[in-house]
Amino acid sequence: MEGCEAIAEAAVRVGCRFFAGYPITPQTEVPEYMSRRMPEVGGVFLQGESEIAAINMVYGAAATGTYAMTSSSSIGIALKTECISYLAAAHIPAVILNFQRGGPGIGNITASQSDYWQCVKGPGSGGHRCMVFSPSTLQECVDIMGTAFERSQRDRNPVIILLDGCIGNIREAVELPDMRPAPDIDASDWCLSGCEGRSPRQLLPYFRPDPKTCAEQACAMYERWQKEDVLVFEEALADAEVVLTSYGTAGRIVNSCARRLRDTGLRVGIIRPLTLNPFPAASFSGLDPAAVKLVIDVEMTKPAQMAEDVRLALNGRIPVKSLEIPSGVLPTDEDIYEGISAILQGEGIHGI
Amino acid sequence: MMEHKILIAGFGGQGVMLMGQLLCLGAFLERKKVLMLPAYGGEQRGGTSNCTIIISDEDIGSPSVRRYDTIVAMNQPSFNTFHGFLREGGQILTNKSMVELPEEDGRTTAVEIPILETAARLGSERAANMVMLGALTAACGMVGKAFVQQAVVSELGKKRPDMIELNLAALDAGYSIMSDPCPVK
Structure with missing residues (x-):
């Protein structure tokens, strides 16, 4: 339909x-x-x-x-x-x-x-x-x-x-x-x-x-x-070294990119809010800073907006970087994959 | 993971959306993951019309596609606009009577499908899009012919039961054209 x-x-x-x-x-x-x-x-x-x-x-x-x-x-x-x-x-x-x-x-x-x-x-x-x-x-x-x-x-x-x-x-x-x-x-x-x-x-x-x-x-x-009333999709957080977060259409693209990133050996977790208010703050505050090196927030808007709530929930414990797709551009899987890869390389986390 | 990204492009009235819907329904009947993103101008007949279809074994990510595995060009403007979006090694199927291929560029693999002639030979040019759907089914290789036949019967059989025999014959003919060992230009 x-x-x-x-x-x-x-x-x-x-x-x-x-x-x-x-x-x-x-x-x-x-x-x-x-x-x-x-x-x-x-x-x-x-x-x-x-x-x-x-x-x-x-x-x-x-x-x-x-x-x-x-x-x-x-x-x-x-x-x-x-x-x-x-x-x-x-x-x-x-x-x-x-x-x-x-x-x-x-x-x-x-x-x-x-x-x-x-x-x-x-x-x-x-x-x-x-x-x-x-x-x-x-x-x-x-x-x-x-x-x-x-x-x-x-x-x-x-x-x-x-x-x-x-x-x-x-x-x-x-x-x-x-x-x-x-x-x-x-x-x-x-x-x-x-x-x-x-x-x-x-x-x-x-x-x-x-x-x-x-x-x-x-x-x-x-x-x-x-x-x-918080609703959230979480995946592979137990051993994640990088956590991707996004919602809506960006969320489905990130899900697909996470599979490709895992194929390169990176341990990728996902936090995808299904309710933005109430925001799943506990999912972020529950991440272990000793294990998770970076949270990457992917949004189809620039500047990123949800990133503020992600940072608030993490309270400075884990760094946050945003991949910002300008409003009005529907990104491809490759756009998001390459954008995330560039952030990871910039942070010296993972060479892809 | 097996995933195939398809673009069908033409003008309104050529059955672009119908081809897309039937291929998607066939893929759904075969229990594949499938997504369709239509795009068209303000006109139903005569305006530009295209749809992206992604068929996969796994959950599908973005409906926006950078490079297609298969492109169907039903008219010249569609070929001119979209052939650059084909991935290396991909295939373009063209409506032979409406698309003139450029000089060999060594990069694009185009297959000219005589859809109008084939459909006319079978009984009516109106089944030309079913010839192309058959060719596309064979080219993409992600959906069994039997499932697309089932989709055609369930969707078109109700509206025009008198046309079902022609539509299935056209589908079959298009599928056979792609099975020809040397249609590649």
Whole structure:
């Protein structure tokens, strides 16, 4: 299946029944697919007059307890951040797909990873945070969809799935989740469902009666994510002398390069975050500085962004070098292999 | 590790994406790892159209390819644009009636496939892309002919059951052309 269609179908199968979108390459196939699929499952598809309209429609639909989703790309997500902040303030769940394109500005439509800071650090004003997933393959995208909706509903907080134009456009074989009859999360204690027999509810992004309590509850949630919700792919860390780290499309390329590097005799480990927030800091802090000489961070953006969190987690115990592929360039296996080899040679670690 | 990187290029309407999808489905049926990255212009018919296909025994890395093992050029602009992306020792299959090969450069191995003539002889020029798919299946050697036949039957049989015999015959003919001992220019 094509990436956008597989991801959209997975969302439908795990219970998404409202989708509002607005066209922008490289994700237009998601709203296109949803426009014919939603009516088939009794859901609603709406095309907004803008990205901002679309996510505000999601705000309204999700307030009724419906699994709701929107998607866009980089600059479109920038427009949506206003309402993502509103969702967080009003405690309304939603799933937001970001098919990253090259940037800054309008950029280009080639795959990129330049929105790490945008989505992980500041998805809107006001200092709130979103859980951010970062699948590498189409199968991982499909597998993660149920977890994304469940956690968004559980926390009543927006979730972002950080993708790119490559994942959206490739065709791969995928095993889709089974069709769930209906979302099994009970939202009746908070959602807007008609107030007959009870007092009216409001889900507003302002007039917080007690800012201190709200802030403390949010922080407690973020801390709980860090303890309980980290997802990470780790490989061959036990005897690694060099550890490669990356996410998304860069992650699948790094996996392939690690095999080639191991063929040269280098002991290569991999830490590939599947959640960028919460970040798998413990995977890095658990590395043994006596064994691991170097961590190489590979990102499709320049300057590197995730590298800051890698350095924070390592706290100076192991050196970190970044291989930075400029935003809007989809690297080949050879580009990444040669880039990593050059870093290793520069550090005097391994002659390839 | 066995991995084969293929580019199929032509213009919209020549069945470039269909060839790619059928080869991928054949590879999937044979339980290979397979990835396809399509690229095309705004037009469905007449615009540029190409797709990258990677078939492998192991997990596939980047969909972006520096050098291809096999390139299919369905028209002259595709040949001109992409023949430089062939790896040393790789092979280009061309649509004989639409691609004029340059003077021998000693580097590019091009095989001219008379897809239009072959398809016309079998009953309809519309099956020309199936002739090329057969030739490509033989050239890449990563997918058994039987699996590509199965893909053709399952994908095209539903839409045009009346055309299935022609499509399979065209596939077979293309496969046989590549089995000819001396088609190399």
